Amino acid sequence: MKKRSFSGIQPTGNIHIGNYLGAIKYWVAMQENYDNIFCIVDLHAITVPQDPQVLKAKTRELAGLLLASGIDQRRSILFVQSHVHEHAELAWILNCIIPMGWMQRMTQFKEKSAKQKQLVSVGLFDYPALMAADILLYRTEVVPVGEDQKQHVELTRDTAQRFNSLYGETFVLPEPLIPEIGARIMGLDDPTKKMSKSENAPNHAINLLDPPDVIRGKVMRATTDSLKEIRFDENRPGINNLLTIYQAFTGESRETIEARFAGKGYSDLKKSLAEVVIEGLRPVQERYRSLTADPAGIDAILEDGANRARPIARKMLGEVKARMGLG
Ligand code: ATP
Ligand code: LTN
Numbered sequence: 001m002k003k004r005s006f007s008g009i010q011p012t013g014n015i016h017i018g019n020y021l022g023a024i025k026y027w028v029a030m031q032e033n034y035d036n037i038f039c040i041v042d043l044h045a046i047t048v049p050q051d052p053q054v055l056k057a058k059t060r061e062l063a064g065l066l067l068a069s070g071i072d073q074r075r076s077i078l079f080v081q082s083h084v085h086e087h088a089e090l091a092w093i094l095n096c097i098i099p100m101g102w103m104q105r106m107t108q109f110k111e112k113s114a115k116q117k118q119l120v121s122v123g124l125f126d127y128p129a130l131m132a133a134d135i136l137l138y139r140t141e142v143v144p145v146g147e148d149q150k151q152h153v154e155l156t157r158d159t160a161q162r163f164n165s166l167y168g169e170t171f172v173l174p175e176p177l178i179p180e181i182g183a184r185i186m187g188l189d190d191p192t193k194k195m196s197k198s199e200n201a202p203n204h205a206i207n208l209l210d211p212p213d214v215i216r217g218k219v220m221r222a223t224t225d226s227l228k229e230i231r232f233d234e235n236r237p238g239i240n241n242l243l244t245i246y247q248a249f250t251g252e253s254r255e256t257i258e259a260r261f262a263g264k265g266y267s268d269l270k271k272s273l274a275e276v277v278i279e280g281l282r283p284v285q286e287r288y289r290s291l292t293a294d295p296a297g298i299d300a301i302l303e304d305g306a307n308r309a310r311p312i313a314r315k316m317l318g319e320v321k322a323r324m325g326l327g
Contacts, residue, residue: 003034006039015197015208015209017205019208027066038071039309047124063302083310090137090317107151142174142177144177145177149176154176160173163320189203210281230264
């Protein structure tokens, strides 16, 4: 029996190489050894205001990008969160057993609410309860995510434990699975901040669908320091980030990379990094173009995914409700 793995990604903004190197690339590789479910979390997306038409288009675009990156619908379940209403129902139930204090500690809420100029919704605060529901509905054992989501997976685990002690053994306790390389790709314009979809600065992120010239321009303008030596060093976030991206795309060791650039300048590194990224993304972009030529085909894959996810979710929710005296 393979272990169950579940992960989610929001259909907002432009998918960038941080999402790819910190999450998607590992999801693709995990298809060999795990029983995988991947979810496009549109109910999480609406925790901040979304234009309905854009949300719909981004959901399909993201499905296309995941499939183009190598998610295989025959080996994995790929579906849209709002198509399986058990997620919202379990989130409500979990809301009622999660203490306020646990939520108040969540750093992502603190960051996102500070950035949010319009309304800060109750949903944004409650976001981790819905994420816990996503994970717990499928008896998930591992959750492959970037570093930023670790705290949410820990809250999920605490929630499962609390439910189990209140109502009897029901949920499996999940573990986060965080990659060694690429778990925290930083912004090109400001390497002290994580690369993020919701950051709008033009030179912040390399998007998966950026054409070669755009990628070259962004890499060449990336913020570095005024030193010379090219080596991995966490105290030099700009150069460290570029080298990490290089390492994640090539799979080469740190020593090999440092030896290659010994005595060379930052612009040599940037030129070669741009080509590595362009070549790394080329097959994904090509497959994306052919997949999106048939949008109905993508919709059918998502519908099939929801049809496979729903019975698993329904069974778990039924068990939860029975334990609580509901339904
Ligand atoms: P937002 O900034 O709008 O919250 P995001 O860029 O963090 O969006 P998500 O949809 O929240 O994107 O994340 C999808 C997956 O990508 C998650 O597993 C997350 O941990 C991972 N991820 C996001 N940003 C990075 C990053 N800079 N480096 C590595 N992994 C990342
Ligand atoms: N919160 C996550 C997306 C997400 C998720 C999940 C990840 C929603 N539900 C369940 C793993 C498991 C994010 O913003 N990256």
